[in-house]
Amino acid sequence: MIKKIAITGGTHGNELTGVYLIKKWQDQPHLVKRSNFETILLHTNPQAIKECRRYIDKDLNRSFSKDILTQNPTNYEARRAHKLNALLGPKGDKNTEVDFIVDLHSTTANMGLSLVVSSKSKLTWQAVRYLCEKEPTLHVYRWMGDEEDAFVDSISPNGFAIEVGAIPQGVLRADLFEKSATLIYHLLDFFESYNKGDYKDENKQIDIYDHVKLVDYPRDKEGNIIAMVHQELQDKDYKLLKKGDPIFLTLKGETIYYEEDEPLFALFINEAAYYEKGFAMCLSRKINLAT
Ligand SMILES: [Zn+2]
Numbered sequence: 001m002i003k004k005i006a007i008t009g010g011t012h013g014n015e016l017t018g019v020y021l022i023k024k025w026q027d028q029p030h031l032v033k034r035s036n037f038e039t040i041l042l043h044t045n046p047q048a049i050k051e052c053r054r055y056i057d058k059d060l061n062r063s064f065s066k067d068i069l070t071q072n073p074t075n076y077e078a079r080r081a082h083k084l085n086a087l088l089g090p091k092g093d094k095n096t097e098v099d100f101i102v103d104l105h106s107t108t109a110n111m112g113l114s115l116v117v118s119s120k121s122k123l124t125w126q127a128v129r130y131l132c133e134k135e136p137t138l139h140v141y142r143w144m145g146d147e148e149d150a151f152v153d154s155i156s157p158n159g160f161a162i163e164v165g166a167i168p169q170g171v172l173r174a175d176l177f178e179k180s181a182t183l184i185y186h187l188l189d190f191f192e193s194y195n196k197g198d199y200k201d202e203n204k205q206i207d208i209y210d211h212v213k214l215v216d217y218p219r220d221k222e223g224n225i226i227a228m229v230h231q232e233l234q235d236k237d238y239k240l241l242k243k244g245d246p247i248f249l250t251l252k253g254e255t256i257y258y259e260e261d262e263p264l265f266a267l268f269i270n271e272a273a274y275y276e277k278g279f280a281m282c283l284s285r286k287i288n289l290a291t
Contacts, residue, residue, distance in 0.1 A: 002099045002123075002194060003038065003099060004039075004098045004099060005037060005039055005040070005098055005191060006040050006041075006042055006088050006102070007021075007032065007102050007184060008042045008043075008044045008101060008104065008152055009021055009043060009044070010045050010046070010048070011060050011061050012054045012061065012273070013045050013050070013051060013054060014048070014052050014169040014170045015054075015105050015107075015167075015169065016171060016172045017105075017106040017167060017172065017173075017176060017177055018103075018104030018106065019043065019049050020172055021104055022041050031181075032184065032188060035192060036192055036195040037099075037192070037195060039188065040098065042084075042088075045060045045077070045080060048060070056077060057076045057077055057078075058076075058077045059077070060152065061105075063077045063080070063081040064081055064085065064150045064154050065148035065149065066092075066148075066149075069081060084152070084155065088101060088155045089155040089156070090155075091154060091156075096155065096156050098155075099156065099157070100123070100124075100127075100156055100159050100191070101155060101159035102160060102161070102187060103153050103159070104162050105164070106163065106164050107165035107166065107167070107268065107271050108166055108272040109237050109268045110166040110236070110269070111163050111165040111166070111237050111267060111268065112139060112164070113135060113138050113162070113176075113179050114140070114163045114164070114165075115131070115139070115141065116151075116160060116163055117140060117142050117143070117160040118143055118154065119157070121158045124158045124159060126190075126194070127160075127190050127191075128140055128206070129291040130187075130199070131186055131187060132206050138183070140207075140208040141211065142208050142210050142211060142289075143211045143282075162180055169272055203291070205288050205289060205291070207287070207288055209287075210287050211282060211284050212283045213283050214283075215279060215280055215281050215282070215283060216280060217278075218248055226250055227248035227250040227251065228248065228249055228251075229248060230246040231249065232245075233246060233281075234270060235269070236269065237267045237268070238265055238266075239266055241266050242263045244258065245257060247281075260283075266283060267281065268281055
């Protein structure tokens with residue numbers, strides 16, 4: 001039985017879709033109210049939202065590791081992480097305050113409507129499957145590569161992040177705003193029908209993109225970027241890369257090619273926020289997963 005879920009936004013303060021969806025629903029709470037559980041709405045990083053920045057001191061969506069949550073907080077996001085963990089968790093507890101967290105993000109990459117899932121829980125994957133049935137354009141990226149397990153949604157035993165793009169940082173797009181809202185309404189309908197016992201667990205399979213590795217930009221000895229994402233790859237998220245496909249264009253105008261033997265799918269291509277993290281794209285393998 002699901003008693004309480006949290007919809008969170010503004011984890012990255014310059015990703016306005018989530019910031020404004022939360023505002024919309026705070027003004028019109030009936031839109032996210034369902035008959036048999038409680039929905040709470042939360043701006044997770046208020047100071048970053050105020051300043052329209054990704055974060056103040058450290059990426060909040062990497063601040064929920066065991067280390068950070070058990071040590072005295074030393075920066076703004078660590079303090080937020082402690083507060084959010086008390087409010088929604090505590091993480092790892094059998095009786096967390098909320099049963100599910102959906103964290104709203106946007107991306108400058110052309111990811112369309114995507115889920116980023118790190119949870120292994122059965123309920124999470126049932127919800128994912130339900131959403132895939134309702135929204136056929138939805139892509140699912142399973143990122144178990146977050147070695148610290150430090151995402152916002154990791155506070156709860158169940159949950160995921162929604163990523164929608166392409167949207168520049170600090171910008172709202174009505175089409176993707178509406179798509180994100182609709183996905184949340186489907187998710188709430190799923191919980192309502194799950195609680196009523198109406199949801200049939202039929203063990204169906206879904207196609208997902210499973211994280212394989214991160215690819216950094218080509219760099220010089222000092223670490224400066226010396227190439228950009230190739231124009232033929234730009235905006236082609238979820239494209240299958242095969243050996244010999246162009247991936248980077250150097251500042252001198254030379255093309256750098258994909259050299260892996262195994263064809264892999266590229267995503268989060270040229271995401272603005274990942275320049276500082278040192279990657280130009282993620283590579284993934286498409287697999288068929290039983291849920
Ligand atoms: Zn984000």
